[in-house]
Each structure stands twice: as C-alpha cells, then as structure tokens.
Amino acid sequence: NQNQNQNQQLRHPQEDTLFMVVNTPKCGTGGLTSSLIRSFGCHRMDHESSLGRGFHYDCPPHHIRILRTHGIQDAYKTLEDIGSQYSKCTMITAVRDPLAWIASWFMEKHKDEFCPQPNSPKNKNKMKLSRKSKQLKRHAMDSPSDMVLYYHSWIHDQSKHLRTALHHLLPHLLQEFGNGVTLKDQWNTVSNQGYSWTPSPEPQKCQLLLLKMEDSLRWPSILQDQIPGIMYDRNESRQQQCPLLADHYRAIQNYIWTPQEKKAIIGKDKYVQELFGLYGHLDY
Numbered sequence: 001n002q003n004q005n006q007n008q009q010l011r012h013p014q015e016d017t018l019f020m021v022v023n024t025p026k027c028g029t030g031g032l033t034s035s036l037i038r039s040f041g042c043h044r045m046d047h048e049s050s051l052g053r054g055f056h057y058d059c060p061p062h063h064i065r066i067l068r069t070h071g072i073q074d075a076y077k078t079l080e081d082i083g084s085q086y087s088k089c090t091m092i093t094a095v096r097d098p099l100a101w102i103a104s105w106f107m108e109k110h111k112d113e114f115c116p117q118p119n120s121p122k123n124k125n126k127m128k129l130s131r132k133s134k135q136l137k138r139h140a141m142d143s144p145s146d147m148v149l150y151y152h153s154w155i156h157d158q159s160k161h162l163r164t165a166l167h168h169l170l171p172h173l174l175q176e177f178g179n180g181v182t183l184k185d186q187w188n189t190v191s192n193q194g195y196s197w198t199p200s201p202e203p204q205k206c207q208l209l210l211l212k213m214e215d216s217l218r219w220p221s222i223l224q225d226q227i228p229g230i231m232y233d234r235n236e237s238r239q240q241q242c243p244l245l246a247d248h249y250r251a252i253q254n255y256i257w258t259p260q261e262k263k264a265i266i267g268k269d270k271y272v273q274e275l276f277g278l279y280g281h282l283d284y
Contacts, residue, residue, distance in 0.1 A: 115242035259284030
C-alpha cells in the first residue's frame with residue numbers, strides 16, 4: 001500500500017507530459033535528466049531512431065517522455081513527431097557563469113587524458129592546439145601551477161570555439177521557446193528566485209523553465225515546488241569523480257582572467273557580451 005501510494009503521488013502531477021532537457025553542456029544536464037528518469041521510472045529508447053539525435057526515455061507508468069539534448073533542432077523534431085501525443089510540455093534549461101563554464105568545459109575536453117573513467121564515453125572531436133599549448137600540456141598534470149599555464153594557452157587557442165559554444169543554444173532557445181525574451185529580460189527573476197518560467201508561443205505550447213547553475217544546491221526544492229513529483233539528485237562533482245585532480249581544477253576555477261582573454265572570447269558577439277556583463281565580468 002505504501003508503494004502504491006508513493007507511485008500515485010509521482011504519477012498524478014506530471015502524467016501525460018513531454019519533458020525536454022535542452023541544455024548547454026556542463027550546465028547540469030546529466031543531473032536534471034537522471035532525476036527525471038529516477039522520479040518517473042523511465043527507460044532509455046534507441047537514440048538513433050527516427051526521433052533524431054539526443055537521448056529519448058520512455059516512462060510507461062505515467063505516459064511521460066523525456067528528451068535529453070544539447071541541440072535545439074532535436075527539440076523541434078521531437079515536438080513535430082510526438083508533441084501532439086502529450087497534453088503538457090515542459091522544457092528545462094540552465095544558465096551558468098561563463099568563466100566557470102569554460103573551466104568545466106576545459107576539464108570535460110581533457111577528461112580522457114587527465115582523468116580517464118571506466119565506461120565513460122570518449123571525446124571524439126580532437127582539439128587543434130598551438131605548438132606552445134602542446135608543450136605545456138605534456139606537463140599540465142605535474143602541478144596545479146603547470147595546469148594553469150596550459151589553461152592560459154588553451155584559452156588563447158580556443159577563444160573562437162568557446163564563443164560559439166556559449167552562443168550555441170540558450171539565446172536561440174529563449175527566442176524560439178521563451179516568447180522572444182532575452183536573458184537580460186529574465187535576469188532579475190532568475191537571480192532572485194534561482195529560476196524563471198516562460199510560456200512559449202504557438203505552436204510549440206511548451207513552457208520553458210530556466211534555472212541558474214549557481215543555485216544548483218537549491219534545485220531539489222525549486223524543482224519539487226515547480227514540478228511536483230521530481231526528486232532531484234545531483235551528479236558527482238568533477239572533484240568527486242577525480243580526486244587526484246581536485247587541486248588542479250580548483251586552480252583553474254580561481255584563474256584570474258586578463259581583459260585581453262575576455263575580449264578574445266566575447267569578440268563582437270552581443271549575447272556573449274551580455275552574458276559576461278550579467279555575471280559582472282566586463283571589468284575592463
């Protein structure tokens with residue numbers, strides 16, 4: 001009876017819902033998706049199916065479907081193919097301090113070399129590095145200060161790619177599924193509450209929940225309040241996954257950026273400039 005009551009509690013609030021975690025990499029995507037899966041008893045479907053890229057999960061007990069993706073086109077295709085089968089649609093995404101994001105992205109791109117994990121998917125895309133960076137990379141694991149030297153050179157090499165990655169998803173998501181709002185429009189609400197809701201225009205009919213990564217310790221209560229039935233459980237941190245690299249990671253998290261490095265990342269991109277400004281990084 002206790003299990004039956006618990007299942008009913010989980011079933012009632014979100015039954016007949018299409019959830020789409022459409023998120024920039026390293027912004028809590030894994031924890032958000034795995035929490036939905038655990039909360040609603042889901043299993044993974046074939047992600048190479050006609051539903052397109054991304055990962056799809058079916059939750060038969062509650063008629064819930066979950067999409068996990070880093071691409072807005074996957075959301076479009078999913079809505080087009082199966083959106084009409086669900087009476088509700090909730091899209092979840094997050095914003096993160098760009099300098100913290102770059103540090104996390106750096107570690108993600110080097111995890112195979114610096115901190116290999118069993119059964120972890122390998123990075124397929126090889127980074128183009130300058131000769132200087134290649135030399136510094138050989139000694140990056142020697143000490144936190146050596147890691148910082150390599151990080152400094154890597155930022156210079158990757159500035160255009162980092163700008164593209166920062167711009168890749170969130171501004172387009174807000175434009176298409178957030179009724180044309182900008183991050184600046186939502187900033188006061190997101191900063192004060194840790195989240196904001198935006199109903200999307202026709203024909204998507206999909207409400208957008210924007211979370212702030214810096215408030216992730218509050219996500220369990222935010223998600224339980226805003227989407228009853230979700231039991232959020234964050235994934236292991238980078239330091240927990242790789243304790244031997246904890247000091248190295250802390251060193252690049254505390255890295256002091258030069259104005260020239262910030263300008264190289266921002267370029268002429270208005271959204272990336274806005275993102276840096278909202279987080280107080282335009283101090284030059």
